[in-house]
Amino acid sequence: MITLNINGKPRQIDLPTDTPLLWALRDYLGLTGTKFGCGMALCGACTVHLDGEPARACVTPISAAVGKKIVTIEAIGQDATGQKVQDAWLTLSVPQCGYCQSGQIMAATALLKQNPKPSDADIDKAMSGNICRCGTYPRIRAAIKQAAGSTERKS
Amino acid sequence: MKKSLDNPTILSPDDAGLYIANISRRAFIKNFALTGFVLAAGFPSLSGADETAAPSEKGKYGADAMPHGWVDNPLVFVAIAEDGTVTIVCHRSEMGQGVRTSLPMVVADELEANWLHVRVEQATGDESRYGNQDTDGSRSMRHFFMPMRRVGAAARSMLESAAAAQWQVPVQEVRAELHQVLHPATGRTLGYGQLAKVAAKLPVPDRETLRLKKPAEFRYISKGRLGIYDGQDIVTGQAQYGIDTRLDDMLYAVVARPPVFGGKVLSYDAKDALKLPGVVKVVELPSSPLPAGFNPLGGIAVIARNTWAAIQGRKALKIEWNNGPHGTYDSLMYKAELEAAARKPGKVVRNEGDVDAALQGAVKRLEAEYYAPHLAQAPMEPPAATARIVKGKCEIWTCTQAPQASRDSVAKWLKLPEDDVTVHVTLLGGGFGRKSIPDYVIEAALLSQAMNGKPVKLTWTREDDLHHSYFHTVSVERLEAGLDAQGKPVAWLHRTVAPTISSTFGPDSKHQMPIELGMGVINAPFAIANLRIENPEAEAHTRIGWFRSVSNIPHAFAIQSFVAELAATAGRDPKDFLLELIGPPQRIDPSTLGDSWNYGESPEAYPLDTGRLRRVIETVARETGWGRTLPKGGGLGLAAHYSFVTYVAVVVEVAVNGDGELSIPRIDVAVDCGPQVNPERIRSQIEGACIMGISLATLGEISFKEGAVVQDNFHAYQLTRMDDAPREIRVHLLPATEFDAPLGGVGEPGVPPIAPALCNAIFAATGQRIRQLPIRDQLRKA
Numbered sequence: 001m002i003t004l005n006i007n008g009k010p011r012q013i014d015l016p017t018d019t020p021l022l023w024a025l026r027d028y029l030g031l032t033g034t035k036f037g038c039g040m041a042l043c044g045a046c047t048v049h050l051d052g053e054p055a056r057a058c059v060t061p062i063s064a065a066v067g068k069k070i071v072t073i074e075a076i077g078q079d080a081t082g083q084k085v086q087d088a089w090l091t092l093s094v095p096q097c098g099y100c101q102s103g104q105i106m107a108a109t110a111l112l113k114q115n116p117k118p119s120d121a122d123i124d125k126a127m128s129g130n131i132c133r134c135g136t137y138p139r140i141r142a143a144i145k146q147a148a149g150s151t152e153r154k155s
Numbered sequence: 156m157k158k159s160l161d162n163p164t165i166l167s168p169d170d171a172g173l174y175i176a177n178i179s180r181r182a183f184i185k186n187f188a189l190t191g192f193v194l195a196a197g198f199p200s201l202s203g204a205d206e207t208a209a210p211s212e213k214g215k216y217g218a219d220a221m222p223h224g225w226v227d228n229p230l231v232f233v234a235i236a237e238d239g240t241v242t243i244v245c246h247r248s249e250m251g252q253g254v255r256t257s258l259p260m261v262v263a264d265e266l267e268a269n270w271l272h273v274r275v276e277q278a279t280g281d282e283s284r285y286g287n288q289d290t291d292g293s294r295s296m297r298h299f300f301m302p303m304r305r306v307g308a309a310a311r312s313m314l315e316s317a318a319a320a321q322w323q324v325p326v327q328e329v330r331a332e333l334h335q336v337l338h339p340a341t342g343r344t345l346g347y348g349q350l351a352k353v354a355a356k357l358p359v360p361d362r363e364t365l366r367l368k369k370p371a372e373f374r375y376i377s378k379g380r381l382g383i384y385d386g387q388d389i390v391t392g393q394a395q396y397g398i399d400t401r402l403d404d405m406l407y408a409v410v411a412r413p414p415v416f417g418g419k420v421l422s423y424d425a426k427d428a429l430k431l432p433g434v435v436k437v438v439e440l441p442s443s444p445l446p447a448g449f450n451p452l453g454g455i456a457v458i459a460r461n462t463w464a465a466i467q468g469r470k471a472l473k474i475e476w477n478n479g480p481h482g483t484y485d486s487l488m489y490k491a492e493l494e495a496a497a498r499k500p501g502k503v504v505r506n507e508g509d510v511d512a513a514l515q516g517a518v519k520r521l522e523a524e525y526y527a528p529h530l531a532q533a534p535m536e537p538p539a540a541t542a543r544i545v546k547g548k549c550e551i552w553t554c555t556q557a558p559q560a561s562r563d564s565v566a567k568w569l570k571l572p573e574d575d576v577t578v579h580v581t582l583l584g585g586g587f588g589r590k591s592i593p594d595y596v597i598e599a600a601l602l603s604q605a606m607n608g609k610p611v612k613l614t615w616t617r618e619d620d621l622h623h624s625y626f627h628t629v630s631v632e633r634l635e636a637g638l639d640a641q642g643k644p645v646a647w648l649h650r651t652v653a654p655t656i657s658s659t660f661g662p663d664s665k666h667q668m669p670i671e672l673g674m675g676v677i678n679a680p681f682a683i684a685n686l687r688i689e690n691p692e693a694e695a696h697t698r699i700g701w702f703r704s705v706s707n708i709p710h711a712f713a714i715q716s717f718v719a720e721l722a723a724t725a726g727r728d729p730k731d732f733l734l735e736l737i738g739p740p741q742r743i744d745p746s747t748l749g750d751s752w753n754y755g756e757s758p759e760a761y762p763l764d765t766g767r768l769r770r771v772i773e774t775v776a777r778e779t780g781w782g783r784t785l786p787k788g789g790g791l792g793l794a795a796h797y798s799f800v801t802y803v804a805v806v807v808e809v810a811v812n813g814d815g816e817l818s819i820p821r822i823d824v825a826v827d828c829g830p831q832v833n834p835e836r837i838r839s840q841i842e843g844a845c846i847m848g849i850s851l852a853t854l855g856e857i858s859f860k861e862g863a864v865v866q867d868n869f870h871a872y873q874l875t876r877m878d879d880a881p882r883e884i885r886v887h888l889l890p891a892t893e894f895d896a897p898l899g900g901v902g903e904p905g906v907p908p909i910a911p912a913l914c915n916a917i918f919a920a921t922g923q924r925i926r927q928l929p930i931r932d933q934l935r936k937a
């Protein structure tokens with residue numbers, strides 16, 4: 001039995017310790033907002049935050065997440081930056097199918113927390129690990145800039 | 156990008172007042188995947204609605220010609236609760252095109268419903284109740300705009316009648332407005348919730364008597380002001396896709412399928428797999444005889460307590476396969492075969508004038524061969540389905556573009572009457588044609604059956620998705636043309652060679668079907684006196700299926716590249732040359748071009764209108780500033796293509812640096828899809844199509860070796876990412892002449908012209924002509 005701190009709460013998980021965090025979240029805890037896209041750290045669909053850093057849950061064994069603060073898409077709206085990102089995503093109608101967007105929002109939030117005014121190059125660097133098959137990249141970029149703008153206005 | 160976002164039809168931060176978010180149904184969505192929706196009270200006759208599905212017959216067009224046609228009965232599609240909540244049923248699958256916003260929006264507009272009090276319920280697979288549900292062919296709005304308007308108008312009329320009766324005034328004196336009925340003479344109002352019970356008992360008005368709104372009265376239609384219905388759920392991780400289904404006591408499965416199409420299990424050993432923690436059972440699924448149809452491939456399934464355990468169990472299986480007749484399929488060799496076929500005469504599918512004589516007499520001649528490889532749709536959500544069988548009744552939850560075909564197939568495989576199979580349609584994390592085929596749905600049903608009906612969720616891993624798709628075809632297009640002394644084309648010979656989708660459904664199909672030829676090759680609208688199109692044979696060695704825009708991809712790539720090559724040969728500007736080739740504006744009956752299909756639409760309502768084709772070209776040229784000076788290494792490329800009864804022209808701007816690295820600063824795309832019902836989602840579809848087009852042109856390739864797919868995951872099957880995506884996409888929507896004009900498709904027609912426009916831009920920038928996709932590192936300086 002392993003205890004993980006997920007979205008601010010301790011959660012008990014009875015799975016082999018090499019089980020990737022992705023499947024512990026999705027199958028064991030029912031937190032299905034974190035998505036499976038590749039299982040090999042190639043697409044970013046499974047992005048969560050570990051101590052504020054974006055991490056690919058599909059290649060993070062639960063043993064490696066012990067003692068860290070894990071935040072998933074389900075709770076990112078409780079963070080001021082996360083909420084701004086979500087708002088920007090909605091006002092610009094970023095999603096098409098929406099499947100990649102949990103990961104995109106987690107990656108974008110992590111970016112803005114570290115770099116409140118990212119340049120295009122910063123956005124490329126932070127976001128290119130996240131594939132969107134529907135092709136929402138131009139709107140993702142615009143939404144990040146909008147969220148950055150609103151971060152600035154309000155702080 | 157700035158410009159496209161500043162367009163008033165795009166929701167932008169500065170007009171936040173326009174943004175209408177719908178949050179009223181948040182409470183309902185929670186158990187969506189578990190129980191479906193329970194209908195609110197009101198319209199009690201909803202379940203007993205008499206069915207008015209239009210018959211589908213030969214000689215009919217559009218929705219009339221589709222299986223189960225259309226339904227416009229308000230009792231099927233609308234329910235109003237006493238608290239005023241309006242529930243609108245969406246019977247088409249949401250896969251990113253916005254249909255769960257746009258179709259209910261049409262109903263809501265005619266109904267004068269307040270979008271803030273609308274909730275959307277997803278229909279189960281039941282075409283005799285809802286009409287056709289195959290969400291493909293870019294036809295949801297094209298086929299259901301008018302039926303959904305009538306649904307809304309009929310419900311509105313019933314509410315008005317109910318109010319008039321209650322007030323004892325003539326119905327002409329009342330009118331519905333934003334969720335209530337008014338009697339202006341006395342200032343009285345009644346809310347929809349107050350009227351619902353009475354209204355539901357009134358007869359549904361005759362179709363012919365309905366008063367549809369005038370375009371000036373539209374509240375939502377054509378405005379592009381609504382946020383997407385599922386937006387809030389998506390950004391908070393609450394949206395339910397097929398892969399997210401959870402049922403009590405559910406087990407999780409993955410399947411090891413034969414690596415080669417047509418292969419079988421010879422023997423297997425599951426001992427090690429069964430020792431792993433969490434693995435519950437290993438089950439053999441029978442392979443199906445060819446042709447493939449929708450049938451599962453068979454293989455060995457591992458059923459476990461969670462997905463990861465199932466994946467680990469599958470790794471531990473020892474399986475010996477018999478590869479069957481396709482074990483030597485090799486993409487390099489196959490390409491050579493297609494090229495050989497393209498260099499010899501083949502079945503003539505269109506012939507005008509005397510091509511051979513005209514080629515002989517031409518002053519200049521040009522030949523070119525173009526290759527476009529197999530592709531996998533690779534929706535971000537791989538195929539997934541959950542099945543449960545209780546007391547002989549099977550319930551399925553899945554991401555499918557084909558709910559009725561899923562239902563029919565499961566009924567057939569489980570030998571159950573159709574009524575005992577329910578298919579709940581979740582959101583789709585992308586479809587692109589892959590999820591039109593229910594092989595994975597059948598697998599889930601068989602696995603639940605093997606577990607005595609226990610709920611089983613089947614997940615396809617990315618490797619499964621790339622190895623076992625119904626692939627986009629692979630093709631060689633060979634073109635030859637002759638120019639006269641003025642550089643005008645006088646002869647055109649096109650040989651198109653590609654395995655056909657019909658090979659998936661029937662043995663020995665080696666020629667493209669009319670629907671494949673009708674995707675831009677047979678119906679090339681060019682003013683050339685001598686023209687012949689041939690289709691030599693090609694044998695399929697894998698399952699060929701539908702990929703967003705289908706055969707239009709290779710056809711447009713070849714034809715629009717070749718036209719630019721001809722322009723260069725003639726020393727002409729590519730835009731002027733293309734316009735001249737298209738000739739003066741005329742409305743062509745597609746059957747005169749040998750196209751008997753015309754995307755299933757009537758040739759009278761949907762002629763091939765070269766005036767519209769010219770207009771998108773002229774528009775995109777003007778908007779992009781065709782001929783503008785670019786920095787060194789820059790180039791503009793143009794392509795235009797008619798597909799899914801919509802006209803699209805694209806200009807791609809490239810920059811190629813000294814090392815041969817390609818970037819795409821900007822794409823302009825002009826679209827004439829007729830009246831625009833939801834311009835905001837049209838733009839997003841076109842933006843996405845641009846990126847998918849760039850992705851397939853630069854990186855996309857599925858190849859086979861020893862019968863099996865080479866690419867395992869996204870490191871090998873690469874997709875365009877943020878850093879290589881076009882930096883700016885400007886979508887120019889052409890206004891329709893009148894709102895009653897027939898609608899064109901939107902989801903697919905943006906894709907085909909992208910690859911040739913890109914390659915034409917590369918030629919303009921570098922002088923290098925790309926004839927083989929994908930481009931990958933062909934531009935790199937060694």
Ligand code: FES
Nearest residue numbers: 037038041044058
């Ligand atoms: S699922 Fe983890 S990166 Fe793709």
Ligand code: FES
Nearest residue numbers: 098100132133134
């Ligand atoms: S919105 Fe569909 S994959 Fe990104």
